Amino acid sequence: MAKRKVLVVGGTGYIGKRIVKASLAQEDHITTYVLQRREMGSDIDKVQLLFSFKKQGARLIEASFSDHNSLVDAVKQVDVVICTMSGSHSGSHESLLQLKLVEAIKEAGNIKRFIPSEFGTDPSRMGHALEPGRVTFDDKMVVRRAIEDAKIPFTYVTANCFAGYFAANLSQMETLLPPKEKVTIYGDGNVKVIYVDEDDVALYTIKTIDDPRTLNKTLHIRPPENILSQRELVEKWEKLLGKELEKISISQEDFLASMKGLDGFGQTVVGHLYHFFYEGCLTNFQIGEEGEEASELYPDVKYIRMDEYLKLYL
Template identity: 60%
Template sequence: MEQSSRILIVGGTGYIGRRIVKASIALGHPTFILFRKEVVSDVEKVEMLLSFKKNGAKLVEASFDDQGSLVDAVKQVDVVISAIAGNHMRHYILQQLKLVEAIKEAGNIKRFVPSEFGMDPALMDHAMAPGNIVFIDKLKVREAIEAAAIPHTYISANIFAGYLVGGLAQLGRVMPPSDKVLLYGDGNVKAVWVDEDDVGTYTIKAIDDPHTLNKTMYIRPPLNILSQKEVIEKWEKLSGKSLNKTYISVEDFLAGMEDQPYGEKIGISHFYQMFYKGDLYNFEIGPNGVEASQLYPEVKYTTVDSYLERYL
């Protein structure tokens, strides 16, 4: 029997990284988690790392300020998955350029998954500023990966359910509103809503699959391709409550955006791309793309209906 690939996860204590760690361990991969020495002062992250260690993961200390330590970490594994947080006020995504150099120097990696997990940056050259910086940074990492001829898989995971399903896609809210809800445009633009644990599972499934080699894998569970209005209706049916609905035009939605803090501007511009432009689902998957739920029908993904039940 072929041995499971050894996986190094960078950003393993982060929001999506912890799900990838969980899936890697559950699916039987020798799992290595890179951690920086600064983490020793963060009790919650230390406790998380220790829980991973208890479940069989190996902790590997390295630093983006010490290229040799990155190379040493990479040499211990077959696959590297980056789940670095996308704080674009600090350009954390671009830290992966050092990781690309380490992978290139080590010369042993058979697959690299960079930190993307949202909209496909290759399709977002029309994106509104300042949210476009997210896609610009991710494309810089892609360019470095491909220039170094590193085998790779890009993951487009669309909407993280925890951020937008529970709050019915209300800006700044992650729990269902009790009385009223705002709909973007007519509320009928299709989006794709994905449970974060499923993102972890599909990601680990992809790392040894030749069908995903040097391709973009889109996670589009068919029952979760829904408009904002359809998600709201599902909540109303489950909760037995009817919400007062206000429809907001694109002009009104964007009004006053310039007066918002930089981070808020990024969030507003991404909402515009998702719920007005329809950039999560307004394209056909091309020859350099594959769809996760078709590749791995054995994965019993979480539907929006079942996800919403936790809020009852």
């Protein structure tokens, strides 16, 4: 079988750099391309990261979202496009830039699979989400509709809670490090959520690009041993730490009331945490015929368990 040509858009971002790394690791089967956006020329960290990928064997393709023809030319060189641009958490609507990419893919007509930038909560289940955080999900659904209207082959990847943002800090706000004395518990702390190591997200994403079982479906990343309540996550940390933390529960009413006085981003964070830890939106449904579960499809992946993940923070 000929090597698959994969273009990563947003390859210097938080999840994008991991997907580039996972793609490069499959060099026997994949030729990795990374979009070099002309607009990023003044960001030294991103420029140096981009050229570090080139040293590792990635091919850089220069294009701009303000130049349709350059995007079409870029897309014509590959078989698969994976977009990892940042979302709309701050109300920037940056994820809607993907509509320009959709138009380019539609015109090029050669793409075998498009994976748009999602990697979080399934937006098709979040039509009821609280404002202002709802824009994140609404924008992703706009992109989904454009993809499907254009009849572009796709896979949507929902990765639930990134461990770096939700597990390392025991799901606390305003810190990315685990507390060592006291911890805030959302409600009774027993609602199940799903924590996933970001490198595992990238690996599952790369595995799906050629899999007919995930064509025009949603890949749900739900590693069974990482489906945990907040209290179960805290217990894992306490066992590693060798001490019990003071636990302060916050009711649903008080938590929602805490949105007052916050800026738009802060309100978005509170709203999303409400849906995860009080409503249980990540685990309160069964995967239907429109989806597949990653750890079932790829049992060979030895995904990172959260007690193993938390050892790093001791």
